[in-house]
Amino acid sequence: MKKSILHSDHRQELLDRVAELQAGDQAHWGSMRVEEMLAHAREVAAAVLKSPKPEKKANIKQLLGKYYFFYFKKEFPKLVKGPKRFDMKGKVSQDEFLEEKQGLIDALQAFGGISHQLQGFHPFFGPLNHQEWGILVWKHTDHHLRQFGV
Incomplete structure (x- = not known):
């Protein structure tokens, strides 16, 4: 079973x-x-929780990337650039560590109480279903925790 x-x-x-x-x-x-990493991971998780139903279909590049990522790739690749809206570089004070840590904890815990199916359009993979979003959020968070040695 893939982690989710x-x-x-x-x-x-x-x-x-x-x-x-x-x-x-x-x-x-x-x-x-x-x-900054905590704020980034929190923002991504929060966006997934409230993402709207996708209006576009995936193109062939997205379908191939999605298939590779979900069925063959074990981890996020290092140094991949994400959407600018999730770039927290220089936007979070070092004094906000505890607030951001609790914010990520709260966002991750929220996945345990959702009553709706996750859906939405990912810029690289196209539309994702509930299970795919669960796997993607786990892999993304794992990637950043490994980045900081935990």
Whole structure:
């Protein structure tokens, strides 16, 4: 079974790892500070929770990328650029570590209480279904926690 934020044990694994983060932790790759990473992961999770039903269909490139990512790729690749709206570089103060840490915890916990099917359009993969969003959020969060050694 692929790990998913929708599965309580998998979600708890991520929550336990978030709890290990400390202010001032250094990234093993990339240029985000730990509080920027927390804000980034929180923003992405929150966007997934409220994303609207997709209005477009996937193109062939998106279908192939989605198939590869969900069935063959175990981890997010390092240093991949995401949409600008989720770029938190320089937008989060180091003093906001505890607030951002709790914000990510709250966002991840919210997946345990959703009563709707996740849906939405991903810029690289196209439309994703409920299960695919669950896997994607888990992989994305795992990627950033590994970035900071937890």
